[in-house]
Amino acid sequence: MRKVITGNLNGNAYQFEEQAFEAVRIYLRNAAAKFAGNPDRAELLADLEQAIADKCDSFLGRHKTVISLEQARQVLREMGPVDGIAPDWDQSDFCAGQAAAAAMPRRRRLYRLPGEGMLGGVCAGLADYINVDVVWVRLAYVLLTICTGLWFFIWLVQLCITPAAGERPGEAGQNPRDAFGR
Secondary structure (H helix, E strand, O other): OOOOEEEEEEOEEEEEEHHHHHHHHHHHHHHHHHOOOOOOOOHHHHHHHHHHHHHHHHHOOOOOEEEOOHEEEEEHHOHHHOOOEHHHHHHHHHOOOHHHHHOOOOOOOEEEEOOOOOOOOHHHHHHHHOOOOOHHHHHHHHHHHHHHOHHHHHHHHHHHHHHEOOOOOOOOOOOOOHHHHO
C-alpha cells in the first residue's frame, strides 16, 4: 500500500503518491526561487501550477484518481526546466535518470485535431505541428487547391492516413490539447 497526499494546484485538489507529490513540490519550490525577484512571481507560479494541473488531468478519469510517480515524472519532463535552467529535481534520487531522458530529443508526431478542425482537423493538426496559426495553414491549402487542384487530393490523403490525436488503432481520438494541456 502506498501513501497518498492531496496537493493544491492553483486552487484545485489533486491526489499524488507520496514521491510524486515531493517531485512536484520540489519543482514548484525551485520555480519560486527562480522567480524570487520577479514582480510577476505570483502570476508566473499560478500559471505553472495550472499547466501542471492541466497535464495531471490527462491522467485522471472516472476510475483513476491518483497521480503516480511515473506520471508526475512525465508531467515534469513535459514542463521542462524553468527559464532554461535545469531544476534540482533532476538530480534527486527518486527522479534518477531524468536528466538523461531529458537530453534525448523528443520525437514529434503529426496528428489530426478533429475537435479543432473544420473538416477532419488536418489543417489544425499541421498548424499545431509546425507551430503556426491554423488560419495560415487553411489559407495556404485553399489557395493551393484553387491554383493546382492537386492539394484537395493531398488533403484527402492526409485525412485518411494521419491518425487523430490520442487515437490508438481501433480507438476513438481525443484532442491532444486536452491530453498535453496546451
